[in-house]
Every structure is written in structure tokens, then in C-alpha cells.
Amino acid sequence: MDDALYREEILEHYKRPHNFGPMEKPDRESFDTNPLCGDELHVMLKVDDGDVVEEVRFEGHGCAISQASASMISDEIKGMKLDDLARLDRSAILDLLGIDISATRMKCALLSLKVLKSAAIGTLADWEPDTADAARPAGGAPL
Amino acid sequence: MTTVSQTALALDFPILERERLVYLDSAATSQKPRVVLDALEDFLAHHNANVHRGVYPLAIEADTCFNIGRAQIAAFVGAQPAETIITKNATEAINLVRYSWGPGNVGAGDAIVLTEAEHHSNIVPWQQLCEEVGAELRWLEVDDEGMISLDQLDEFLADGRVKMVAVTHCSNVLGTINPVEEVVARARAAGAASLIDGSQAVPHMAVNVDAIGADFYVWTGHKAYGPTGIGLLHGRREMLEAMPPFLTGGDMIKTVSFEQATFNELPFKFEAGTPPIAETVALGAAVDFIAGLGIERVRAHEEVITAYALSQLEAIPGLTIQGPPLARQRGGLVSFTLDCAHPHDVAEILGRDQVCVRAGHHCTQPLMKKLGLGATTRASFAVHNSTDDIDALVASLGRVIEIFGD
Numbered sequence: 001m002d003d004a005l006y007r008e009e010i011l012e013h014y015k016r017p018h019n020f021g022p023m024e025k026p027d028r029e030s031f032d033t034n035p036l037c038g039d040e041l042h043v044m045l046k047v048d049d050g051d052v053v054e055e056v057r058f059e060g061h062g063c064a065i066s067q068a069s070a071s072m073i074s075d076e077i078k079g080m081k082l083d084d085l086a087r088l089d090r091s092a093i094l095d096l097l098g099i100d101i102s103a104t105r106m107k108c109a110l111l112s113l114k115v116l117k118s119a120a121i122g123t124l125a126d127w128e129p130d131t132a133d134a135a136r137p138a139g140g141a142p143l
Numbered sequence: 144m145t146t147v148s149q150t151a152l153a154l155d156f157p158i159l160e161r162e163r164l165v166y167l168d169s170a171a172t173s174q175k176p177r178v179v180l181d182a183l184e185d186f187l188a189h190h191n192a193n194v195h196r197g198v199y200p201l202a203i204e205a206d207t208c209f210n211i212g213r214a215q216i217a218a219f220v221g222a223q224p225a226e227t228i229i230t231k232n233a234t235e236a237i238n239l240v241r242y243s244w245g246p247g248n249v250g251a252g253d254a255i256v257l258t259e260a261e262h263h264s265n266i267v268p269w270q271q272l273c274e275e276v277g278a279e280l281r282w283l284e285v286d287d288e289g290m291i292s293l294d295q296l297d298e299f300l301a302d303g304r305v306k307m308v309a310v311t312h313c314s315n316v317l318g319t320i321n322p323v324e325e326v327v328a329r330a331r332a333a334g335a336a337s338l339i340d341g342s343q344a345v346p347h348m349a350v351n352v353d354a355i356g357a358d359f360y361v362w363t364g365h366k367a368y369g370p371t372g373i374g375l376l377h378g379r380r381e382m383l384e385a386m387p388p389f390l391t392g393g394d395m396i397k398t399v400s401f402e403q404a405t406f407n408e409l410p411f412k413f414e415a416g417t418p419p420i421a422e423t424v425a426l427g428a429a430v431d432f433i434a435g436l437g438i439e440r441v442r443a444h445e446e447v448i449t450a451y452a453l454s455q456l457e458a459i460p461g462l463t464i465q466g467p468p469l470a471r472q473r474g475g476l477v478s479f480t481l482d483c484a485h486p487h488d489v490a491e492i493l494g495r496d497q498v499c500v501r502a503g504h505h506c507t508q509p510l511m512k513k514l515g516l517g518a519t520t521r522a523s524f525a526v527h528n529s530t531d532d533i534d535a536l537v538a539s540l541g542r543v544i545e546i547f548g549d
Contacts, residue, residue, distance in 0.1 A: 006488070011546065037502075037518060038504055061485075062487075064484070
């Protein structure tokens with residue numbers, strides 16, 4: 001079935017997430033939740049002496065958008081410096097998802113980015129996703 | 144007998160003129176029948192003035208409309224107007240009791256009994272009170288079928304330390320209708336006060352607050368076909384009279400001097416500032432709308448819808464229903480989970496078909512933890528729903544399974 005939000009790649013990451021599972025003695029880690037969906041995400045990183053990400057694992061549960069975005073971004077950040085990881089912005093996730101995200105789902109989409117940035121910074125990122133420029137509802141329904 | 148199901152099509156809810164709308168979220172907020180919208184507009188267009196103390200004819204009209212609204216609301220649930228306090232919502236009504244009754248009646252070493260299935264609005268105020276005075280919470284467990292145990296209530300009450308038993312009349316997640324008369328009677332026999340949260344009960348089943356006998360009974364207008372911005376606290380007169388005011392300011396006073404104030408009589412003592420006047424008028428029209436249909440017929444109709452929903456949902460592989468197995472044990476709502484998809488994704492895909500359901504923790508995070516769930520999807524029913532709406536829900540769930548099922 002053709003569905004823009006739940007396109008095949010996103011469903012594939014949701015059903016069979018990459019880099020999913022526990023990590024022994026991570027160098028960096030962070031945990032956060034999205035109360036809207038009840039999503040939970042725990043990200044663990046191993047970094048080398050130059051603060052470059054060697055390995056990433058995540059655990060958690062939640063909706064397809066939050067879990068797929070965590071899986072997709074986890075593939076991208078290996079080899080990245082923590083400084084650069086801390087500077088990633090929302091486009092990193094939204095480009096990977098490649099779909100319009102409604103205002104109510106923006107927190108789902110960006111939870112993994114928030115937790116990854118928090119792990120890189122070493123404290124919970126003082127950063128809330130701004131939903132102001134989220135996609136408007138499609139379908140011509142009167143607002 | 145003509146059922147509401149048959150007349151449901153003739154009910155006039157303007158919003159349902161939106162194409163294909165299948166509204167199954169009345170437990171979050173009800174849609175508004177035209178008679179309620181008309182009452183709201185009629186008041187604001189023709190009778191609007193502030194209430195109390197106006198001497199010109201228009202102000203007296205506004206007073207009359209407001210008083211009639213309160214009387215209609217009180218009569219609908221078998222309460223006295225003077226013991227019917229208008230608040231902003233049910234949450235504020237509970238907070239009124241927590242702040243006004245709580246500190247003088249709950250102290251260090253005392254206890255408050257709640258069920259595990261309470262809405263956050265009937266948890267957090269009591270948690271805060273307990274923290275403030277050094278009291279403890281005791282949680283009535285819900286079993287696998289969503290039921291509480293009166294034996295456990297008796298155990299909790301046995302040591303005489305319980306000062307308040309606060310229980311939902313109908314769970315907004317499990318749908319369970321609790322035996323509130325029994326709960327209230329046992330609490331009173333043990334010297335504890337009682338508060339019943341009737342937000343999910345009043346629009347859907349016959350409620351008589353006098354017969355239930357709770358010290359406090361709260362509910363909200365916007366789930367009962369009325370507007371937002373109005374909630375109700377029905378209290379027993381001797382309790383209300385013994386309580387200090389909650390919010391203070393205008394309207395709730397008898398006299399004010401430079402040094403002090405004396406307080407107004409009930410119910411105005413607890414209604415500081417300009418009340419929701421138009422909302423009271425409109426909620427009066429809303430309860431008249433329900434009374435006109437007949438609350439027993441409304442209940443019968445929603446029980447039919449609920450039974451049909453249970454039978455249709457049970458037949459879906461990988462779908463788990465929460466709460467009591469029988470429609471007669473439930474209010475008009477069904478929460479469920481699907482093995483293959485998260486509730487938020489379910490609700491999103493249902494939304495594409497204009498099937499409006501709620502997904503999340505439903506402001507019951509402790510219950511979700513108990514159930515071992517992060518969230519559920521909830522379909523909830525009202526007088527305008529028919530079995531066609533359930534068929535639309537089931538068809539749309541088929542689409543979810545198509546997308547997410549392996």
C-alpha cells in the first residue's frame with residue numbers, strides 16, 4: 001500500500017531497526033521520553049580518543065516515526081565528531097525521513113536527535129524542537 | 144421502542160456535516176448539538192450582561208438566564224443549585240476540594256485512597272496535598288478486567304487513617320463503571336470523605352448525586368455536549384459551609400472593608416470573579432438535550448454501540464482490548480492495542496479516513512505503567528454514533544494492519 005508517511009524505508013527501519021540493543025559500558029549516553037506518544041529512547045555511544053563516534057546503539061520503544069528516525073540517524077553518525085553531532089539541526093532527521101511531518105508528530109521525529117545531541121553534549125540538551133514550521137495539514141480541510 | 148440509534152441520524156450536530164467525519168473521541172470532548180450552539184448565541188446576542196448586582200433590565204435577564212442554567216444543570220444530576228458550584232473544569236473542581244477542604248482535614252500520618260485508574264486530574268492534586276501535609280496515598284488495584292475490589296477498600300479503611308476516598312465513576316481508559324454508591328457508603332462508615340469524578344459518567348448514564356451520596360461529585364461541561372470552560376462541583380452543604388473559600392476576590396464576598404472581608408453564601412462563596420455565564424446557559428441547554436433524548440435511552444444506545452464495538456474489535460487478530468469484557472460493565476468507550484503498530488501510528492492512519500480516535504496515555508500514566516503499556520488507542524461513543532461508525536473504524540484498522548502487519 002502506498003502511504004507517504006509510512007513509506008517502505010521508514011517501515012523497514014521501524015520493523016528491523018539498525019543499531020538496536022544494549023551496549024556494554026558506553027562512553028556517552030542519554031535518555032529521554034516523548035510524553036505525547038509515550039516514546040522512550042536511550043542512546044549509547046562509544047567514542048575514540050579524538051571524540052569521534054565509533055559505535056552507537058539505541059534502545060527504546062515508541063511510534064514508527066520516532067523509532068525509524070532513531071534507526072536512520074544511527075547509521076549516519078558513525079565517524080562523526082561529538083562536536084559536530086552536537087551541532088546537528090533538525091534538517092539532519094527531516095532529510096533522512098524525507099516526508100512531511102505534521103506539528104503533532106514533530107516531537108516524535110526529533111526525539112532521537114534530541115537524545116543524540118544530549119549524549120554528545122553530556123547533559124540533557126536545552127533544546128525543544130520548534131514545531132512552528134511543521135508541515136500544514138494536507139487535504140484541504142478548513143483550519 | 145425507537146432507539147436512539149434510529150433517531151441518531153436526525154440529531155443535529157453541525158460539525159458532522161463535515162464530509163465522512165467519524166467522530167469517536169467524545170471521551171476527550173463531545174461534539175456540540177445545534178441546540179447548544181443556538182443557546183450560546185441566543186444568550187450572547189440577546190441577553191448578555193454581567194451577572195449579580197446589575198439593576199437594569201438586561202442585567203436582570205442575564206441573571207435569570209444564568210440562574211436557570213445552574214438550576215437545569217443541578218436538576219439533571221439530582222443536585223441542589225446552592226450546592227452546585229461552577230468552576231472552570233473538573234480539574235479545578237478537584238483542586239477546589241484539595242485546597243479548600245484538604246489542609247484542614249488531612250494531616251500527617253493520614254491517608255487518601257485513589258484507584259490505579261484515576262485520571263491525572265484526580266491524582267496530582269492529592270499527591271501534592273499528601274506531600275504538603277505528610278499524608279500517604281493508598282492505591283486501589285484494578286484487576287485484569289479493570290475492576291476494583293471493595294474488600295481492598297475495606298482493608299485500607301480499617302485503620303481509620305483514611306480521610307478521603309477519591310474514585311472515578313467511569314474510567315476514561317478502561318471504561319469500567321465503578322460501584323460508587325458502595326465506595327461512598329464504606330468511606331462514610333469509616334469516617335472518610337469521598338469525591339467521585341463523574342466526567343465520563345454524567346453524559347452517558349443516569350447519575351443522581353443525591354442518591355450516590357458522595358461528599359463531592361465533580362464533572363465537566365465540554366464532555367456533556369456543552370462548551371469548554373465550565374466544570375461542576377456538587378458538594379454536601381455541611382461540607383461546603385465548613386470549608387474556607389478557594390479563590391478570593393469579587394463576587395465571592397458579602398462585605399469587604401479595608402481590613403477584612405466576609406464571604407458570600409453558597410454557591411457564590413466558591414465562585415470568585417465573573418463566572419462562565421454563557422457557558423452555564425449553554426450547558427443548561429446541553430443537559431436539556433440529553434434529558435430530551437432520555438438518559439436511559441442514551442445509555443441503552445451507547446451500550447449497543449459498545450457491545451458491537453467489542454465484538455468487532457475482538458475478531459481482529461493481534462488486537463487486545465483493555466478493561467471489562469461486557470458492555471454493561473462499561474461506559475461508552477473501548478481502549479485497545481494492536482501488536483503490529485504503535486497507537487500513535489494507528490490514530491494517524493485512522494485519521495486519514497477521518498476516523499477520529501485518541502492515542503496516548505490518556506492522562507493516566509500510572510495506569511499505563513500498571514498495564515505495561517506506553518499508550519493505547521481509544522474509541523469513545525456518543526449519541527450521534529451508529530454501528531456504521533464502528534464498521535468504519537474496523538475497516539480503517541484493516542488499513543493499519545495492511546501497512547504494519549508483516
